[in-house]
Amino acid sequence: MELKLKIWRQKNNKTKGRIVDYTLSGVETDMSFLEMLDLLNNQLIESGHEPVAFDHDCREGICGSCSLHINGVAHGPEKSTTTCQLHMRKFKDGETIYIEPFRAKAFPIIKDLIVDRSSLDRIQQAGGYVSVNTSGNTQDGNSIPIPKHDADQAFNSAACIGCGACVAACKNASAMLFTSAKVSQYSLLPQGQVERSSRVVNMLNQMDKEGFGGCTNTGACEAQCPKDISIDNIAKLNREYLFSKK
Numbered sequence: 595m596e597l598k599l600k601i602w603r604q605k606n607n608k609t610k611g612r613i614v615d616y617t618l619s620g621v622e623t624d625m626s627f628l629e630m631l632d633l634l635n636n637q638l639i640e641s642g643h644e645p646v647a648f649d650h651d652c653r654e655g656i657c658g659s660c661s662l663h664i665n666g667v668a669h670g671p672e673k674s675t676t677t678c679q680l681h682m683r684k685f686k687d688g689e690t691i692y693i694e695p696f697r698a699k700a701f702p703i704i705k706d707l708i709v710d711r712s713s714l715d716r717i718q719q720a721g722g723y724v725s726v727n728t729s730g731n732t733q734d735g736n737s738i739p740i741p742k743h744d745a746d747q748a749f750n751s752a753a754c755i756g757c758g759a760c761v762a763a764c765k766n767a768s769a770m771l772f773t774s775a776k777v778s779q780y781s782l783l784p785q786g787q788v789e790r791s792s793r794v795v796n797m798l799n800q801m802d803k804e805g806f807g808g809c810t811n812t813g814a815c816e817a818q819c820p821k822d823i824s825i826d827n828i829a830k831l832n833r834e835y836l837f838s839k840k
C-alpha cells in the first residue's frame with residue numbers, strides 16, 4: 595500500500611507546530627499502525643531527516659501510552675482498540691491519514707506526537723490507592739468475600755489503562771471518565787472503603803487543578819475509550835461525591 599500521511603510536527607511546547615506531508619510506500623496490511631510509523635521513521639533516518647517522535651511501550655494494548663489522534667479520532671477508526679492494536683488493513687491503498695497528538699490544555703505537547711499525560715498520574719496519586727498493611731500481617735485477599743456483581747463492576751472499571759483518549763475526545767477536555775473509573779473501582783471493594791470519602795474529593799480537586807474541563811454528559815469519552823469504560827462510572831462518581839463527607 596502507499597499512503598499519504600499528514601503528521602503533526604512540533605519541536606517542543608515553546609515552538610509552533612504544523613502538519614507535514616509524507617508519502618509512504620511499502621506498507622503491509624498486517625502491519626500495526628505503530629509499525630507503519632516505524633517504517634516511516636526508518637526511511638526518514640536513512641535519508642538524514644529527523645524521525646517522528648511518538649509514544650509507545652507495551653504495543654499490546656495495556657500500557658496506554660500509544661495515544662494518537664488518527665483522522666480526528668482518538669486511537670483511530672477501530673472501536674475498542676488502542677493505536678498499537680490497530681492494523682493497516684483498516685486503511686485503503688492511496689488513503690490520506692491525518693496523525694495528530696491528543697489535544698488538551700492538561701496534556702502539553704513534548705514533541706511531535708508525544709504529550710505529557712502526567713496530569714493523569716497526579717489525579718491517581720491524589721486518591722487512586724488503598725491503605726494496605728504490608729507489615730507481614732496482611733490478610734489473604736481470597737479470605738475477603740466480594741459479591742460477584744461488585745467484583746465484575748470493579749474489574750470493568752479497573753480495565754482503564756490511563757491513555758487519555760477520553761480527554762482527547764471530550765469537547766471540554768474533561769478527565770471525568772478516567773477519574774470516575776478509578777473512583778468506582780475502589781468504592782466497590784472492601785479494601786477501598788477506608789479512603790472512600792476523601793478519595794473522590796481529592797481526585798476531583800486534583801482534576802480541576804490540572805486544568806481539565808467539566809463533564810457535560812456528551813458521551814464522546816465512552817465512544818472513543820479503547821477499553822469500553824462505561825459512562826455509568828461518571829454517574830457513580832457523582833453519587834460518591836454527593837455522599838462523601840466533604
Ligand code: SF4
Pocket residue numbers: 658753754755756757758759760761771772775815818819820821822823
Ligand atoms: S477511561 Fe478509557 S479513554 Fe479514558 S483513560 Fe481510561 S482507558 Fe483511556
Ligand code: FES
Pocket residue numbers: 649650651652653654655656657658659660676677678679
Ligand atoms: S503501546 Fe501500550 S497500549 Fe499501545
